[in-house]
Amino acid sequence: MLFSYSSSIITNFFSKTLIRPHSSHPVLLCTMSLNSHAFAGNPITSRTAKSSDPFSPQSAFQTLKTLLSTQSHDPISPDFKILPFRKGRPLTGSNQPNWHLGWLSLGDFRAFLEKSEVGLSENSLVYLGCKYEDDVVYWAIDVSEASELVSEFGDRQFCFVELRTLMVATDWADSKAMGELAIAGHARALLEWHNAARFCGFCGGKMVPMEAGRRKQCSNELCKKRIYPRVDPVVIMLVIDKENDRVLLSRQSRFVPRMWSCLAGFIEPGESLEEAVRRETWEEAGIEVGEVVYHSSQPWPVGPASMPCQLMVGFFAYAKSLEINVDKKELEDAKWHSREDVKKALTFAEYKKAQETAASKVEQMCKGVEKGQSLSADFNVESGELAPMFVPGPFAIAHHLISSWANQVVMNGTLSNL
Structure with a gap:
């Protein structure tokens, strides 16, 4: 079972069905509540209660x-x-x-x-x-x-x-x-x-x-x-070339081979979210952005200890210019990718296999027989061939941004912006 936004294989946990405008065919809607992302949807209540409440x-x-x-x-x-x-x-x-x-x-x-x-x-x-x-x-x-x-x-x-x-x-x-x-x-x-x-x-x-x-x-x-507990906001954006039906994906030197993802950057003081999206896209890739559309957000508590919890705020950003000028201090590379290529990347990456491998590693660690399996090993297709490229797994908001666009997931009742 592959974990991508394909109508035949996505789990109910990540989606629900709506009717495409002007069509009788159902499409999948990424659940935009916090429950759709890893680290969100905490089941234990931390609400402010009266001091007399024994649970407060x-x-x-x-x-x-x-x-x-x-x-x-x-x-x-x-x-x-x-x-x-x-x-x-x-x-x-x-x-x-x-x-x-x-x-x-x-x-x-x-x-x-x-x-x-x-x-x-x-x-x-x-x-x-x-x-x-x-x-x-x-x-x-x-x-x-x-x-x-x-x-x-x-x-x-x-x-x-x-x-x-x-x-x-x-x-x-x-x-x-x-x-x-x-x-x-x-x-x-x-x-x-x-x-x-x-x-x-x-x-x-x-x-x-x-x-x-x-x-x-x-x-x-x-x-x-x-x-009070610190939260560091980060914008993460999928830059879209609407006219040519493609998106901008980038690589950092720390990425595992063949992995591509969205642009991202920290918000500066006195800056709005939309301004941060436009600034970071221009600084890192030399692309000018016009319309910025909110997608969803995700707590990200797996960064360095100096930043105990980042809040990833996801957007679709629509390009006004197309010529890429990569800042090599920030990125290793950035390229436009067609919808067809992105769909292949989502299909090829065996996220379920990675999940099972990691679960097996945890079991071995708990039993004291860890074998040192690498979680950064290449994702392989079922035939054993390497996928030409892949994107982060469903635990990352980048996956949700990319797969929503690739599969034209309904947002706010319309497909027009995708």
């Missing part, structure tokens, strides 16, 4: 402080579940064909920590959210300094797995697995932000967690500067 960050935090101060092991309501992270990697288990997050009860986590030199305090745990229907509050914690826990968890067939590996390993038709991925991404973003924001940028004082880790405040009584 304030109430849950007070309960946590009481439990830790009394060393109580009595059952509590709501229940507390903890997800440990090490160097940005969540604790993970695997029951083929799916991986799962390594949630621990507060009691079990305490038992693990007793064998390490790492202490447990209320400020080391970060509130993630809750599930009212299950009577559970979820927390995350960074245990990077407790290296001995790696073997302790390994004895239970748990391991710390890179989030990018889990991203590729996720079965895109499995809504529960996609929810787990979203939770892991949210938790990693919060923990990396806590690690990066240790000191006040105004006075240099120590920053301390507040509101169960949902914000931080300077400990200097003369400052008390508040800061």
